[in-house]
Amino acid sequence: MKVIKDGTVTTAKGFLAAAATCGIKQSGKPDISLVASATDCTAAGVFTLNQVAAAPVLLDKATLAENQTAVRAVLTNSGNANASTGEPGMVNARQMQAWTAEALGCQANQVLIMSTGVIGQQLPMAKVAVGVKTAVSALSPDSGMAATQAIMTTDLVAKHLAVEVELAGGIVTIGGMAKGSGMIHPNMATMLGVVTTDAAVEAGLLQQMLRVANNHSFNRITVDGDTSTNDTVILLANGASGVAIDANNAAAFQAALTHVCTELAKMIVRDGEGASKFVEIQVTGAPSETAAHAVAQTIATSPLVKTAFAGSDPNWGRILAAAGRAGVTFDQYQTGLWIGVEDANGLQLVKDGTPTGYAEADAAAIFAAPSFVIRLDLGCGDAATTMWTTDLTHGYITINADYRT
């Protein structure tokens, strides 16, 4: 597997992209993003489980149920989430899809759409109409980066990546873009992703592979069933490489796909709203993977833990306290806790639920690093998980108290 410098969603053969600025964002920044394939793609999607799923999420699910084998494009608007917008919001989503299809010269059910931004406001459709036309007319293999920038909201950094992987059968490319701000839950601030590949992958297999990749990447910074109104990841495969994925090369392709998704997920965390630290949370010795995930998730989202990270304060009691309220039964006198900068083998803080005789300065030095790893062993099983999170800072408050104003 080889990382392609400056790789994007258009690095894989046969993909085009475009961006447009139509005034949905008050800031005047680009707010329409389009990724398209010159030929039909098989398509897969994973979506938010939120009960208040946005109109584009409901529409994409319906579209993929009709057509997973001849998808041509993903159109995204930023600045307005088209969520909590009722039936008018559904009408607008269908209109956006239809306009894009019309401009591309394909059927409506060959277009998927995504939205991100403020919830509860109707889309300014006259502006969207202009944006869609502008974007379609600007499609180019060189605009992957522009398309990436046009899906950003509170993101500070454009998140994109492409890899080339040599498979039995030939070389394929996988590229992707994502947006999201990983502070508390990327699931609350919307997470969107589009991944493209020139491999030829049968639709059922594609969906399965996206699900596996998602469980090891975007779901490690969020949690099943605990997502925003708009979270969506779309995977398009157009077969332009001439290489088909089959039993001989599926594992290698899966590994590359998972890598692309994991790197994009980590980029989201690193760009977390107001974040100054990147922290890997490992939970080991859990009775089940679900239990490990519940404990890791509770630690990774605890405001007290995250403010301790922000203060570079190795106040590890908060980590154990968070674990203890995760709804998982364990014996506190069997727990162990380690921290380190590179991996979790740096310093053991807790053994059998009791503080070790570690030096406070050593622990403080690790927590002062911009990136560190924590491992909590529950001592009651063999299951484990890893999640990625950030600290909770003044910057987060500033961004989110003033987001709409």
Next chain:
Amino acid sequence: MKVIKDGTVTTAKGFLAAAATCGIKQSGKPDISLVASATDCTAAGVFTLNQVAAAPVLLDKATLAENQTAVRAVLTNSGNANASTGEPGMVNARQMQAWTAEALGCQANQVLIMSTGVIGQQLPMAKVAVGVKTAVSALSPDSGMAATQAIMTTDLVAKHLAVEVELAGGIVTIGGMAKGSGMIHPNMATMLGVVTTDAAVEAGLLQQMLRVANNHSFNRITVDGDTSTNDTVILLANGASGVAIDANNAAAFQAALTHVCTELAKMIVRDGEGASKFVEIQVTGAPSETAAHAVAQTIATSPLVKTAFAGSDPNWGRILAAAGRAGVTFDQYQTGLWIGVEDANGLQLVKDGTPTGYAEADAAAIFAAPSFVIRLDLGCGDAATTMWTTDLTHGYITINADYRT
């Protein structure tokens, strides 16, 4: 029911209190608090469900299992939680209990203890020994306020209250004190409470009544099973009023007890770390009370919702988005949302999941108030609940990023 001005844990007949400063807190503020009865009390307790329960919690549970009918005192230290301290922590908790009993001239199992403060450090027992002796020798009916102040940690305000209630049989008094900082979860920052009454209440009934009161008060600012390592509420009844609680007056006594606990719980929220707003969250139209509670809890703890409160920004989409990830199934197109300053009848923002034509300025005016009410109707049942929460501000970050330093 009559509220007693400046009422405390010593307002009920036969109760004494004391405070001492023994150096557990670096700040030099009082850190030992004692509440005692001149005569034996029946006692009840509700405790954290956290798997990493602190040593004093484990000890009090064992003590109450042995003795619920002849309890004499509750000794609390602040500045150190004696949590995540392993077997040495249990030894220290037992020692603290034994020293208090010795100084009071009673048995160890007649004393309950509580601790609050930093997790994961052993208690400085030489200091505690001095503090216990000092407190016991200072017991006085006038020191209820001093005892209240001595349990504070990040609290800005001392939380205390007493009411007098005329029952069939005579007048009884109920007084209480509490500490806790209600920002994110009072469950994470420890919540402690001691409630005293001069009514005579049989131990089994006392426990049942405390459980009911707790479910309508402290559990409305926290959530079952989701509590800190140390959360404890103790209720002592010494019978000094000569009035026994029985079938004729139990309902009135329960109402007064619930009132005292609810007022203390609201004081904790109002004093939330960094809080500038007090918000009541009502969830109605839920399929069950558990579902209503889950939705209310998710809204009440959502960092995005709470930063919107801080910014006085009626960004109600975040409220619906939080509800949608609470694990409760509902139809977003049946939901309604109301906000108001005094009650939830002020302004309807959402009808059938769709924004109403409300004026933004009207919504902003309500969110700008220091205290307001939100009602989300899920439109799928008859169950309802109420919770109380605060906003999430820069002040919270400052307090918690620097708590130990």
